[in-house]
Amino acid sequence: MSDYNFAYLDEQTKRMIRRAILKGLAVPGYQVPFASREMPMPYGWGTGGVQVTAAIMVPEDRLKVIDQGADDTTNAVSIRKFFQRTAGVAVTERTAEATVIQTRHRIPEVPLTGGQILVYQVPIPEPLRFLEPSEIETRRMHALEDYGLMHVKLYEDIARHGAIATSYAYPVKVEGRYVMDPSPIPKFDNPKMEMDAIQLFGAGREQRIYALPPHTRVVSLDFEDFPFEASKADHACALCGAADSYLDEVITDDAGGRMFVCSDTDFCAGRRTGEVAA
Amino acid sequence: MYVAVKGGERAIDAAHAWLAEERRGDTAVAELSVPQIREQLALAVNRVMAEGSLYDPDLAALAIKQSRGDLIEAVFLMRAYRTTLPRFGASEPVDTGAMACDRRISATFKDLPGGQVLGPTFDYTHRLLDFALMAEGEAPITAEGVPAGGPVPHVTAFLNREGLIEEAMESDVVPPDLTREPMELPASRALRLQALTRGDEGFVLGLAYSTQRGYGRTHAFVGELRIGAVEVEMEIPELGFAIPIGTVRLTECETVNQFKGSRTEPPQFTRGYGLVFGQSERKAISMSLIDRALRWKELGEDDAGVPAQDEEFVLMHADNVQATGFLEHIKLPHYVDFQSELELIRKLRREAMGDSSQDAHPTQEAAE
Numbered sequence: 001m002s003d004y005n006f007a008y009l010d011e012q013t014k015r016m017i018r019r020a021i022l023k024g025l026a027v028p029g030y031q032v033p034f035a036s037r038e039m040p041m042p043y044g045w046g047t048g049g050v051q052v053t054a055a056i057m058v059p060e061d062r063l064k065v066i067d068q069g070a071d072d073t074t075n076a077v078s079i080r081k082f083f084q085r086t087a088g089v090a091v092t093e094r095t096a097e098a099t100v101i102q103t104r105h106r107i108p109e110v111p112l113t114g115g116q117i118l119v120y121q122v123p124i125p126e127p128l129r130f131l132e133p134s135e136i137e138t139r140r141m142h143a144l145e146d147y148g149l150m151h152v153k154l155y156e157d158i159a160r161h162g163a164i165a166t167s168y169a170y171p172v173k174v175e176g177r178y179v180m181d182p183s184p185i186p187k188f189d190n191p192k193m194e195m196d197a198i199q200l201f202g203a204g205r206e207q208r209i210y211a212l213p214p215h216t217r218v219v220s221l222d223f224e225d226f227p228f229e230a231s232k233a234d235h236a237c238a239l240c241g242a243a244d245s246y247l248d249e250v251i252t253d254d255a256g257g258r259m260f261v262c263s264d265t266d267f268c269a270g271r272r273t274g275e276v277a278a
Numbered sequence: 279m280y281v282a283v284k285g286g287e288r289a290i291d292a293a294h295a296w297l298a299e300e301r302r303g304d305t306a307v308a309e310l311s312v313p314q315i316r317e318q319l320a321l322a323v324n325r326v327m328a329e330g331s332l333y334d335p336d337l338a339a340l341a342i343k344q345s346r347g348d349l350i351e352a353v354f355l356m357r358a359y360r361t362t363l364p365r366f367g368a369s370e371p372v373d374t375g376a377m378a379c380d381r382r383i384s385a386t387f388k389d390l391p392g393g394q395v396l397g398p399t400f401d402y403t404h405r406l407l408d409f410a411l412m413a414e415g416e417a418p419i420t421a422e423g424v425p426a427g428g429p430v431p432h433v434t435a436f437l438n439r440e441g442l443i444e445e446a447m448e449s450d451v452v453p454p455d456l457t458r459e460p461m462e463l464p465a466s467r468a469l470r471l472q473a474l475t476r477g478d479e480g481f482v483l484g485l486a487y488s489t490q491r492g493y494g495r496t497h498a499f500v501g502e503l504r505i506g507a508v509e510v511e512m513e514i515p516e517l518g519f520a521i522p523i524g525t526v527r528l529t530e531c532e533t534v535n536q537f538k539g540s541r542t543e544p545p546q547f548t549r550g551y552g553l554v555f556g557q558s559e560r561k562a563i564s565m566s567l568i569d570r571a572l573r574w575k576e577l578g579e580d581d582a583g584v585p586a587q588d589e590e591f592v593l594m595h596a597d598n599v600q601a602t603g604f605l606e607h608i609k610l611p612h613y614v615d616f617q618s619e620l621e622l623i624r625k626l627r628r629e630a631m632g633d634s635s636q637d638a639h640p641t642q643e644a645a646e
Binding site for chain 1: 463
């Protein structure tokens, strides 16, 4: 694909995106507006993540792409192929070997290390959106640190259901300042967000980038008497036996049969071959 | 079973191959050429150029061919190509007053300088299927008239002479470019018009229609609708003056709307404006109605709480490439989110059904 620049985007666009990323890293959890471009895949397919990845990628990178934790889901395959074609970078399925990991809706089970970058695809970057539809209002609320509405919502959940009825895209507070949407990862993954790697979040359609530098304090919202809990299916993986990984439920027949398997396919495969410690 | 989520790569390749075959259709039927689409499906080409924000009839025709006639998909192809092009600069404002009009009508004056020119319109055709088109007939030949010549001044300028219509303020402010900077709200009128001109025709039409039916009425008259070619000029820094770099066909609509006024200020008509690439008059009229509806604050009108007055609602939902992408993305896998919902609903149901073995409070799970 010599007709296109390295990693598809032109260098001016990459600079614009990098400026937004740097601003995001300087103000963790703050949603930085950026001039998102049309990408050759549809909005909703990860255009924000793809633009962030394209902007940070260098020829020496080794890229891993996961969707729902797996490397072989169709959209992960498609995005990986896109960068193979447009950037010619090496790719891998091994979490530990990747320098850049683009993800949709999961954080890998194996802890990431310094030097790695995790790029999230974000559909709705605004954690307050479902409480307040107006962008003008929500930006004002962030500016004034006016998060009362969110706490009322969590409280109403408890009053109605006896628990906070949010299981994914569970809101977090970053460094005691901005309330942030962690993208639709299961809340099981929330505690992993305090990590050694850089985390970048790209929302293409909504034109926002935000970021977490390594070791940033990320606290899932809760109440003293109703503490946050990172939940998962109460089973072990049927393939590798892991009891501490996030599980997908797989329907095996039409008589109610089902099994639970690791959502992180690389983690699961690594445990079965003995490469990842049990 | 578990293997079901494997094999994504092979499945994609096979799907693409099948798609290519479906796109071509029955090979016993002659293939459609890009020039055929450009010449004979010109209104589709116009729509794709307008919503794709890229004036190139050949590329728009190619996009329509590649997308099997799915115009939103074609718009998307155009946008994804456009986004890779560098932006060298901006043209001078085009002078639509100097347009070589193929069509120019006014609904407010029976006759006017420059005349009423119907041009190639469906307006007064009878919508009867023309079965003769199914056979391959001779090319129709139309007798060529003599152009009236002379200037075709804007209708609103007549009204303006009497002070009957609000002044369109001149401004040297460089308008923001929505394809290069993020949309900022509240938006300037220039930015709103930019978003509307590339907005989805159906969405823009529906909203404009809603204002006619009472959801933010603005009592619009089509002061003027004109379609034709205008010259695009650009100032070249090395030269220091503007030179023509090409022509584009545009549709321009100016509406004359109900007046405002007060005891001290005489009433004046107000304006709505639409400008769209190609022959796209449904879109241009719709755009001018919405433009006018969105100006309620500036004109001191009441907030009727209707969709067409809500700038954020209109601008954030008018783009069909954004809309279709997000809408259709829900067919992508959501196993993980759904799994967490499954866990939650089972747990809530257990608690609601008063399973005494469970605490009333959420419990810490082993996983944490």
